[in-house]
Amino acid sequence: MPSFDFLILAPAGSIFALTFAAYLAVKILKSDPGNDTMQEIAQAVRVGAKAYLKRQYIGVSIFFAVVFCILLFLALKNYLVIFVPFAFLTGGLFSGLSGFIGMSIATQSSNRTAAAAMKSLNSGLRIAFSSGAVMGLTVVGLGLLDLSIWYYFLNWYYSNNPIPQNIDKIGAITSTMLCFGMGASSQALFARVGGGIFTKAADVGADLVGKVEAGIPEDDPRNPAVIADNVGDNVGDVAGMGADLYESYVGSIVATSALGVAAGLGIKGVTVPMVMAAVGVVASIIGTFFVKSREEASQKVLLAALRKGVFTSSFIVAIISYFLIRFTLGAEHIGVYWSVISGLIAGVLIGIITEYYTSSGFKPTRFIADQSLTGPATVIIGGIAVGMMSTALPVIIVSAAIMASFIFAGGLQHFEIGLYGIAISAVGMLSTLGITLATDAYGPVADNAGGNAEMSHLPPEVRKRTDALDSLGNTTAATGKGFAIGSAALTALALIAAFKDEVVRFGSTMQLDIMKPAVLVGLFIGGMLPFLFCSMTMRAVGRAASKIVVEVRRQFKEIKGLMEGKAKPDYARCVDIATSAAQHEMVLPSLLAITAPIIIGIVLGVEAVGGLLAGSLVTGFVLAVMMANAGGAWDNAKKYIEEGHHGGKGSFAHKAGVVGDTVGDPFKDTSGPSLNILIKLMSMVSIVFASFIIRHTLFK
């Protein structure tokens, strides 16, 4: 063990992140909130978003209470360590808190970004990006806090109390902490699915009646669903994305720790991922200072500004990790460093590829735009073909990262350390989450700022600036999704490996041989689940959207003077409808994710569960990439047409492009991103219920 206890850097990093986030938040709140109209609109969005989250948290609380009781019961029956039910609660709490804080600051920032954009492009960028950074740093800060508290508590506890059988102290700590991700995963699933349904129902509803039927522009204040649409950006893209990545972040660290202990690295195996995360915090904060722009910057320059921040952070992590691993694990394990680098590089490459397939600057999206000349059917076929094609390179990159990080870490000589290498590549990818999430969460703020500018009739140059920021946000959102999917795949893989270790620790054997019928059947069912899950969430969006459509039509008909701008629509009613629809619709898909591994485990045993996890990981990953990229490409193909190509706005081609965009909405913002959480949550549930499944399986 090194003489200096590096681990103390983890809580230090957490406090640093949270302090800096608070500093940024205060700075944002002190900036100009804009005129009365702007504040009023932002207030409406804020109230709607809070109302949504409140409803959501009430529903989720009931779920958490029920699961807490089940876990407590299992703990009392000795299936689980007694701390797991409580850790389940803290994970859920912190994950929810990340989303809540991120969303609170985002809804405070939209009007301020619009106000700043009245001064200059750079001012607008700084506010919007700072808001994203608050979110990013809150996520990593709370994640590290949760992990640190539990680590030190368990370390103290097991130093003064008997350690469970067949395991040493550090093993007891990590295997307990491994179960913590379930709380965060559950919260994340609700946030992603509920938020995703809300945002797309409101968006589709607003567009179908407002843009298509009534012929009023986007973000027009006369549209009753316009506030709900803006609320949706916040609850789906901000709170949902935050909870999702919180979960990947924490999950990758605990899985790596557990695999490190299983590989015989002891406390050092825990220190490396925790401290690397802390290093990432500092690197992310330094990176934020590099994000600035001059006036009249092109899209490319703006993107380069964000990239500069991210690359600087990655570079810092890459340098410091070397010394960290060198001094913690020693020279014989320096290969682990190259595993980290594999993860970092894979993350960057997936981002670049995502951009290629979804940006209108490149061939695939232009191809979809060309297809619009022969109508909506060819747009759809073209988009699905591009989405499917776009899965090839990310799969190859993740595969290469898996192989490379396994071999670099020394997996050919010592299998377990190879798995540790794979897991730590995910930590490497996620270490700079503070800033990568900032570039992502920045998008909805810019989007809302544009909406705010439109609704408060600000001068056109302001809208032009917010449009530039918003359009950049579309690109970062696409790369952010690629990053979220890639990191989720590696994290889920680490979790499956950890699941196997747990099963073995509970005295059961586990040989995931594909030729075994149970494993194979697990693989088949696991491969199908993402399709079923997507089907459920897509239909949920459809049902929720049709409720919004009915309501918007009603308001247009019944509220006198609405179209003339003399009367105000009832925004709250639309928010309310979308909220209750989302809450209602998120139950079934969530239950599917949680119960599937338990049912399969009881019916077919733990090996089938292993197959199930692997099958859903493979299909879920491929399907998520396909849906995210097809959706992004359709969106940008439509924008490309709107810029004046193929006849521009209102042309036959544009109408076909709008159909593609509408189909892409639930693809990229509801079903696709939820798949990340589906695969992680199923792994987490399997880990927590491993001992229960082993003892109660029907088929052994």
Added chain:
Amino acid sequence: MPSFDFLILAPAGSIFALTFAAYLAVKILKSDPGNDTMQEIAQAVRVGAKAYLKRQYIGVSIFFAVVFCILLFLALKNYLVIFVPFAFLTGGLFSGLSGFIGMSIATQSSNRTAAAAMKSLNSGLRIAFSSGAVMGLTVVGLGLLDLSIWYYFLNWYYSNNPIPQNIDKIGAITSTMLCFGMGASSQALFARVGGGIFTKAADVGADLVGKVEAGIPEDDPRNPAVIADNVGDNVGDVAGMGADLYESYVGSIVATSALGVAAGLGIKGVTVPMVMAAVGVVASIIGTFFVKSREEASQKVLLAALRKGVFTSSFIVAIISYFLIRFTLGAEHIGVYWSVISGLIAGVLIGIITEYYTSSGFKPTRFIADQSLTGPATVIIGGIAVGMMSTALPVIIVSAAIMASFIFAGGLQHFEIGLYGIAISAVGMLSTLGITLATDAYGPVADNAGGNAEMSHLPPEVRKRTDALDSLGNTTAATGKGFAIGSAALTALALIAAFKDEVVRFGSTMQLDIMKPAVLVGLFIGGMLPFLFCSMTMRAVGRAASKIVVEVRRQFKEIKGLMEGKAKPDYARCVDIATSAAQHEMVLPSLLAITAPIIIGIVLGVEAVGGLLAGSLVTGFVLAVMMANAGGAWDNAKKYIEEGHHGGKGSFAHKAGVVGDTVGDPFKDTSGPSLNILIKLMSMVSIVFASFIIRHTLFK
């Protein structure tokens, strides 16, 4: 060994099937060919189809010549038994011959079906169904013939020549025969992909310009692409489907034989699947006599008529198999009988579920039709959601069939015999192929008969009768696709198991543990390949269709008097364009299927190949079901609207429904069905190249 050599029943069954097929063919050819116009139109389709097949066979011959040389080289270098290159040729030849004969009779039957339909519905049904039966019986007859010839030849050869090391005589026979499927698979892939591209390019091209732009009805003789469209039905749905199922049929029998020998059953392990196939021939022929209908029969009654034939055949196989297994394998292996029954039941259930999801008589298709009220985007989302949802039950059924047939056969006590049980369940499913394929290949004949009746201006009651037959064909086509996918999944699984046995026989180890990075990476890449393959084939359809669009537009513009019916369009030119486009476009996807396992094997070893096959099996199966069912449901939702619902033909809803149908065309007729062959062909390639891969892999 039983005193009576049951095996002799296999060649007997083959001859019986071919004789009966010839009898039916003569009967069809002797029936009334209709008036001159009818004969002339049928002649045009026949000429087009033959021209296509000729071109295709020339292209394929080059491919076969090249691969033959490669295989010969490998055989001379001792990587393969010397017979494999020759067996590769016979497999390809017989598979191609099945498609050719089936298509020849189909193109002779369309005008005769129309002529018969002038008399009565039953006469029309009998001709169309007989044509399908010729196809079905030719496929099984030629399949059994190929297998019998090689079995007896190899048996004679190894009785008089030294047997290879580590293996007994029967092992040498089965492991040689195992390689034979590659020829049939390659031919099938070309037929399915090429035919699928041809048929949809012609269909989409004819519709986009004819129906949408020029506003003339479907099958109108003024449309220059109308003959190409009819040709497409024959080359895609008849020749393609025939080659596909020929391959499943032969593949399942050789894989079962090989697994039977590996399980220690010796010659008896070979006898059971071969003789069961022969029993299926007799059962199928008996079943054909049950297919008849009275006049003015409803859709339900017609369907029941076809079902009666299929169920009777299945019932006969179920009865005789019991005695076959009882007297061949003995009482201790009677569990294998229940494996067969599992396969039979799974086949029937998948058919029923496919019908539920794709027929307008049930909720899912009606739901899609309802979505048309809010436009094309919601139709697309609804169709994809239904398609995804429809994967759940087939996956569960196939999973249950796998588990059941494994356990029934005694896999829990003796693993290898369990695998034999899984393989033989596929043989059970496919044993009645003679008649199930008949109900499927009947569809395009009825479809063409309708086209023939339309173009030759027959009285409306004839068209009404052919429409009834055609509409029935849509249902049987959907169930046929479900059946093809289900049987392909089980066959591919048996082939993977056989691949593993081969690898072990060549002295390599193979442990397909999912946690091994190579297996996992194989799983990932395998899971992605079906998406990439679909993307390629869908884009190919798009490109080919746009060439047809250009040509049809040109003819409408340049040929004077065409729209007035005074001049004739240049049908042959459209056939020619579709042919050369299909030939050109089928190369790349086919190369992907053939090279992927070899490349992965050389780079990452045989275990990665195992992962690759499993991954593509899982994703390919799920994706194929999704695409086939979504396409079928869109098609029938459009037809449902055309029947007068939601505003009927020409309404806003109908236009939205047409978009869904057009998107569904490549889904259900090109990309989806090709996936079956992709997964089987990759398994076959892996088996044939196993020894080469083992010796030349870079990563061991």
